[in-house]
Amino acid sequence: MTASTFVPPAYVPVAEARNLTGLRLVLSAGVPGPWGVAAKAMFDIKGIPYTPVAQFAAQPNEELLEWTGHNNAPIVVLDDERARTGWAEILFLAERLEPEPALIPASPEQRALMLGLSHEICGEQGFGWSARLLLFAIQEEAGQTAYTSLKNRYSSGDSVEQCAARVDAIVGMLERQMERQATAGSDYLIGDSLTALDIYWMAFSNMLVAMEPDACEMPDFYRQIGPTLLPRLSAPAPAILIEQRDRIARRHLKLPLGC
Ligand SMILES: N[C@@H](CCC(=O)N[C@@H](CS)C(=O)NCC(=O)O)C(=O)O
Numbered sequence: 001m002t003a004s005t006f007v008p009p010a011y012v013p014v015a016e017a018r019n020l021t022g023l024r025l026v027l028s029a030g031v032p033g034p035w036g037v038a039a040k041a042m043f044d045i046k047g048i049p050y051t052p053v054a055q056f057a058a059q060p061n062e063e064l065l066e067w068t069g070h071n072n073a074p075i076v077v078l079d080d081e082r083a084r085t086g087w088a089e090i091l092f093l094a095e096r097l098e099p100e101p102a103l104i105p106a107s108p109e110q111r112a113l114m115l116g117l118s119h120e121i122c123g124e125q126g127f128g129w130s131a132r133l134l135l136f137a138i139q140e141e142a143g144q145t146a147y148t149s150l151k152n153r154y155s156s157g158d159s160v161e162q163c164a165a166r167v168d169a170i171v172g173m174l175e176r177q178m179e180r181q182a183t184a185g186s187d188y189l190i191g192d193s194l195t196a197l198d199i200y201w202m203a204f205s206n207m208l209v210a211m212e213p214d215a216c217e218m219p220d221f222y223r224q225i226g227p228t229l230l231p232r233l234s235a236p237a238p239a240i241l242i243e244q245r246d247r248i249a250r251r252h253l254k255l256p257l258g259c
Helices: 034-046 062-068 087-097 108-122 127-141 148-154 160-183 196-207 225-232 239-252
Strands: 023-028 051-055 075-078
Touching (some): 034 108, 034 196, 075 087, 087 108, 108 127, 108 160, 127 148, 127 196, 127 225, 160 225, 160 239, 196 239
Parallel strands (some): 023 051
């Protein structure tokens, strides 16, 4: 076993997990991958029990691939249902398993806005994808090739400039949304209560400004993502968005978030 495939005590290895029933949640061990942090937070907020299973970031994860057909994280497997990997299908499963607290607004207008903005954070060409590709491009410029395999895994064909422009545009849009909400007297990104959108932003904002160690554990290299990306962006991380995610984490989750 190499250091990169050591299964930390909080996780169950794939070989064991695949023989279990119930909800299995595959997460990148030791790395706060934002899609995984968000999925975990949703199940935790709803009080849905799950078995955490280890994925190893940037590794082939052959056993996982053989079990689920996927090698990245998060992956959610409920009993013998199909493995779920997309942010939206994981959200809808969580709502189905435990409707309260609802993380998808009941009103169709708010629901459409919430899902659209969530795609802008989590989906292809969204904040997370674009920030990650920008990071890989900057690392390549500096002659670092450690993440080349991941770059191929997540390639979208976008140029560095397109990635930076997308990150700028999405962060600006979220900032304006939060300003409108604050003016209306809400401290949530949509409506006047917690939705999945607040959770996605909490998880993904670590790529701009890492949460304090007492709020979210993460390796040092992950804390360097924001300082690496921000000089390539047109503006500093908006304070209103960072304050909002800190508030969401403190109010709705048991801290520190672990990985
Ligand atoms: N399946 C997710 C995306 C998941 C994803 O991008 N996972 C990354 C998190 S940074 C990952 O597992 N990276 C490490 C790896 O690929 O080994 C979705 O499209 O909704």
